[in-house]
Amino acid sequence: MREYRRFYIDGAWIAPAAGRSFEVVNPATEAVVAAISLGDRTDVDRAVAAARRAFDGWSRTSREERIAVLGRVVDGCKRRLDDLAQAITEEMGAPLATVSRPMQAPSAIGHFKVAMDVLASFEFERTQGATRIVREPIGVVGMITPWNWPANQIACKVAPALAAGCTMVLKPSEMAPLSALVITEIMDAAGVPKGVFNLVNGDGPTVGAALAAHPGIDMISFTGSTRAGILVDKAAADTVKKVALELGGKSPNILLDDADFRKAVGHGVASMMLNTGQSCNAPSRMLVPSLRLAEVEQAALAALARVKVGDPLDPTTTMGPQASGAQWRRVQGLIETGIKEGARVLAGGPGRPDGLRRGFFTQPTIFSGVTNNMTVAREEIFGPVLCILPYTDEEEAIRIANDTPYGLSGYVSSGDLDHARAVARRIRAGNVHLNGQGLDTTAPFGGYKQSGLGREWGAFGVEEFLEVKAVMGYG
DSSP states (O other): OEEEOOEEETTEEEOOSSOEEEEEEETTTTEEEEEEEEOOHHHHHHHHHHHHHHHHHHHTOOHHHHHHHHHHHHHHHHHTHHHHHHHHHHHHOOOIIIIIIIIIHHHHHHHHHHHHHHHHHOOOEEEETTEEEEEEEOOEEEEEOOSSSHHHHHHHHHHHHHHHTOEEEEEOOTTSOHHHHHHHHHHHHTTOOTTTEEEOOOOIIIIIHHHHHOTTOSEEEEESOHHHHHHHHHHHHTTTOEEEEEOOOOOEEEEOTTSOHHHHHHHHHHHHHGGGGOOTTOOOEEEEEGGGHHHHHHHHHHHHTTOOBSOTTSTTOOBOOOSSHHHHHHHHHHHHHHHHTTOEEEEOOSSOOTTOOSSSOOOOEEEESOOTTSHHHHSOOOSSEEEEEEESSHHHHHHHHHOSSOOSEEEEEOSSHHHHHHHHTTSOSSEEEETTOOOOTTSOBOOSGGGEESOBSHHHHHHHTEEEEEETTOO
């Protein structure tokens, strides 16, 4: 077992003020692989003080200086890509050859590159008559990130904050701290000035709450569950700081009657099972014409047969375990609830897959005949569970799609792109994918309703970390 007891504050690795021990568990083996220290309010105070001292200097650096720092971080991420991928696999179970190495780890590089490109041409100032409109860094940012796409979620906050000229204190998930430590080492090696980036490990009720409520924090950026996001928002309210939230989802995947069903169903199943269903934008509700339900079910079973669950270090594995025992138990409970409420198990079900007696593995599960009032259609399961919901006509499909407290993503498939575009405009979500189109890291990412506040990625991500000042009589 490896020990990582120190925090990164003011450009140095320092011992925590007290430090409770926390064990990091490999979810594929259930073995303890590392131990970290959980910080407290004193550690947060020290990190915030360092970030405040660094802010004046970093906020006044030139565009060119920040681009140079970001470029060195990109180079560091490339050199440490294998280390980053291995850490992700070890801490949260994503298959190394098919998810961690080709997707999760490179996503960090992508966000730092995008931040560089945005910064090169970003308009921080413009003149409007005799008034100068100035965008300035908001200040010290507290960042709380989750365990499901750990490197991606850290990078899509840190990169634009650096580009904007902010300083920061990061609290990664205590369930997945190893990739955060690799990124911190990369930041240190890249020569990020001391105090600009700080890392304090800890849990949500202690370090997360202290960051959200801290009077020295100007903005809190949180990614996680809607339940936890509400608590962060409340904790931040007393100090009237800016809050950015990227929360849960229950994304509809509408297959219109003119879609290529074999292709659309196959893509929908694969996307749902990616990362063991632990993605906030997963297409978890597949809406299909009721007259074609049997055809969809056959295509879904064929697609599911291509999903291989197993050892994340096996290069042929496409789906690993749930990230923790608590998550495994939650998903098992929701699968049982789906059965009790009358959803038909097309494949999978409760329990571990055959042959896997150890590890937090869940059977990839497909429910059919689901109605939108069932628990499995309402709650974010965050596991490899797909719900197929039949609809009678297009208007009902759109109504079902929008009948959710969430609004992060939506998916529409049609043989007619204009048809897909028209339906997409009626989906109440921050992102809509047409005919299997993937993510665009230069586009804004975020949700409507209880899926969050604000946007990340690209130029919109940089703008989140800026204040706007009007200087009248400028010239």
